[in-house]
Every structure is written in structure tokens, then in C-alpha cells.
Amino acid sequence: MNSKERVRRAVTFTHPDRIPIDIWVLPAAMQRYGQELQRLLDACPKDFAGDGFASPWPEEQLYEPGKVTDPWGSVWMNTIPGMMGQVQYFPLNDWSNLRHYKPPYELLGKGFEQVNETIRHNADKFILANGGSLFHRMCWLRDPQYLYVDLLEEKEEVFALREMIMQYLLKHLDFVLQHDCDGVVFSDDWGTQTQMVISPPLWRKIFRPCYEALFDQVRAKGRLIFFHSDGYILDIIGDLIDLGVNALNCQVACMGVRMLGERFRRKVCFWGELDRQQQLPRGDPDGIRAAIRESVECFSAAEGGHIFQAEVNADVPLVNIQTMLEGWQEMADVHQQAS
Secondary structure (H helix, E strand, O other), X not given: OOHHHHHHHHHHOOOOOXXXXXXXXXXXXXXXXXXXXXXXXXXXXXXXXXXXXXXOOOHHHHHOOEEEEOOOOOEEEEOOXXXXXXXXXXXXXXXXXXXXXXXXXXXXOOOOOOHHHHHHHOOOOEEEEEEEOOHHHHHHHOOHHHHHHHHHXXXXXXXXHHHHHHHHHHHHHHHHOOOOOOEEEEEOXXXXXXXXXXXXXXXXXXXXXXXXXXXXXXXXXXOEEEEEEOOOOHHHHHHHHHOOOOEEEEOHHHHOHHHHHHHHOOOOEEEOOOOOOOHHHHOOHHHHHHHHHHHHHHXXXXXXXXXXXXXXXXXXXXXXXXXXXXXXXXXXXXXXXXO
């Protein structure tokens, strides 16, 4: 069974031969460890590949020290090499600017030149394309300290901004789905450490219909839907499942691995993750192995429903990365005995 089929079977609960593996390495980690880290990654190849889309605007600038303006007019400042910067200037902090504001439509359809070749080169891998971010983009255009109040007050401008970004995402998604990807991932961080950034009823009123439209477009083309959100999102996991999310990447440590397993095991495929706030950077190898065993116990079933995944930053000791990768490989087939 190759990686493409393995991931598809894990996500659709149709008995993969083992638990698939995925790992996200931030540039800062690679800059710190270089070839030592690359050797570990080569020894434990992941089952995923990107679709080869290359942003017409070099997004790697966001990880380099200095100030840069993105195509949407947001000005980013970065002081730490290899880490994503933060927006310093928000073009829509003055709502009057919305009247004449236009997204960078000139970028639509660009950056796909190498996609078909990339997919052919990774024919045995699960190809995951990027569907974009709605809420993130809103927060990069208008300072969240203002945007949260606008959402609470349900200002007319908020709905106009939401619809403008939605139309851009839907057009971009048209181009994405012209290519032979296996799944599409959408990313928006909806949680703080202990609760959602807006109330669940407000999320359902303002944002659930948007995700429904995006997901429907993906599902109509027979592709799988992946979703990423940082923070505590317990209140909307059921909504995401109802909307058709096949694989969910979330910070399980914020909500509790066992509780999530009790409530949602066999209802959605848990696409990671190991705790990147405490366990990976500050834990020891024994604790990491115990966390891997717990994730298998809580999320894996014989028919699937689990993907090993973690995000590695420069604060994670190399020995912990090695322990994690070796632990994944050792436990990859345990789902066959899970009930």
C-alpha cells in the first residue's frame, strides 16, 4: 500500500496498512539543525506531499528579518529569522478604506506552473493542496483588537470584508481543483489556550456558512477536506464534522487527548498533533513515547481515523525529534489491534 492510498484509507476509515505519518518543520528548526535534522526526516519519510503551488509573491519573505508589504497591502515586521513575522500595518483599520479596497485579483491563476509535474513526481504520495484562510486574512487586513469588536457588533463592514475574501478564495479554489490533488486544507486559528476567540453562536452565524460553501466546492470534485485550527476549538468540532471535514488538525493538548477521543473517535480523522507547547520542546523522550502511545489509544481504530503529525520549531531538542520519529515508526501498526 503506498502513501496515497494509506492516507486516504486512514481518513475514510477503510483500513490502512498502518498509521500515516506527517511532520511540519518550521524554517527556524531547519536553520538550527540543518543536515542533522534532514537525516532524521529522510529516515522517516512522511506520507504527504504538497501540490507544488508556488506563490507568485515570495512568501518566504515573511520568515526573514525586516519589513515587507504583502500583495494585500498588509505590512509585516519580523525580527527572528525562520519565524513568521507579524502584521504591523493593517490597511483596513480605517473602514473608509474598504470602499476602494480590492484584493490582488491579478495573482489568481498564477503559481500553478509546476503543479502537474510535482504531482506526477510524487505519484505515490497523498497530495494536499492549500485552500487558503478566511479569518486569518481578515485579521491581517484589520487589527484583531478592532475586528473582534466589529464581529460582536455585527457591523456591515465585517460582512462586506468577509464576502470579499470569500469570493477571492472561491476563485482561487477553482484553480486548485483543476489539478489532481487528493485533498484540500483550510487553515484558520479559532482558539485561544482555553476558549474560542469569538462565541460559538457568533461563529456559526458568520463563518459556518462560508466554510460550508468552500467545503461543498471541494466535495463536488471528489476531494477530501482537511482543516487546521490552533487553540481550544472544542465547541465547533461537531460543526466541522457536520460540514464534512474528513481530517482535523488541532492542538489536542488544549482540550485533552482522552476527552477528544471519547467524544470524536471514529467521527473524524485526527491529523495529529503532539503537544508543541510543552511536550516536544520541554519534555523528555520517555514522556514523548508515552504521549504517542496515548494518542494511538485515544484516536486510532482498526479502520483508521488517525494520522501521526507534529510541528517542529527551533525550540525542540534534536533528541526529542528523533524520539518522536522513531516512536511513530514503532507504533505505526498498532491501530490494527485497536478496537
